[in-house]
Amino acid sequence: AQSVTQLGSHVSVSEGALVLLRCNYSSSVPPYLFWYVQYPNQGLQLLLKYTTGATLVKGINGFEAEFKKSETSFHLTKPSAHMSDAAEYFCAVSENFGNEKLTFGTGTRLTIIP
Amino acid sequence: ETGVTQSPTHLIKTRGQQVTLRCSSQSGHNTVSWYQQALGQGPQFIFQYYREEENGRGNFPPRFSGLQFPNYSSELNVNALELDDSALYLCASSLRGGYTEAFFGQGTRLTVV
Secondary structure (H helix, E strand, O other), X not given: OXXXXXXXXXXXXXXXXXXXXXXXXXXXXXXXXXXXXXXXOOOEEEEEEEOOOOOEEEOHHHOEEEEEHHHOEEEEEEOOOOHHHOEEEEEEEEOOOOOOOOEEOOOXXXXXXX | OOOOEEEOOEEEEOXXXXXXXXXXXXXXXXXXXXXXXOOOXXXXXXXXXXXXXXXXXXXXXXXXXXEEOOOOOEEEEEOOOOHHHOEEEEEEEEOOOOOXXXXXXXXXXEEEO
């Protein structure tokens, strides 16, 4: 069985500051990992994904995440926060890629302080 | 914006009624998955359809059922609605074996009163 834990249901950072959203997972097989963003009253948009290969993954809007197998983590970072980054962020894990049945974390709401 | 469209965007139903939600998948995709997102929670996998057959199901009771049509569009049906069924229902389409990610629709907000 898979599971995802997102530490911190709410995170606030100042505009221009580092964004760090934490995600830990458990999986019985090598995982496929995803970060999605959700703006109010909208669906989910994929930020980035880890499948195989390079453990540092770059996504859209300046976000990146690093897969650390030894720590079972896939934390999301962005060097400099922008007001438009305010949203809900979800980490997800899957045993398959291209046929995902995604298991999501409970989400982290990111607030940007002007 | 993705090519996954869901209808309706919002609806209100009374406890005990039945509801049908619809999803049109992205062109070229053959798999549709449905998720329930309760307020303040992450999406939870309901079930997935591939080639018009259910291909995996999450921890949801049988009153949640679905269909996939030859054009790969899909329906989610919920019978005997309960107050706890109030949620955002998300549809995601993907290409099985295509090694591309799933794309989500905007969701249907269901309120049960």
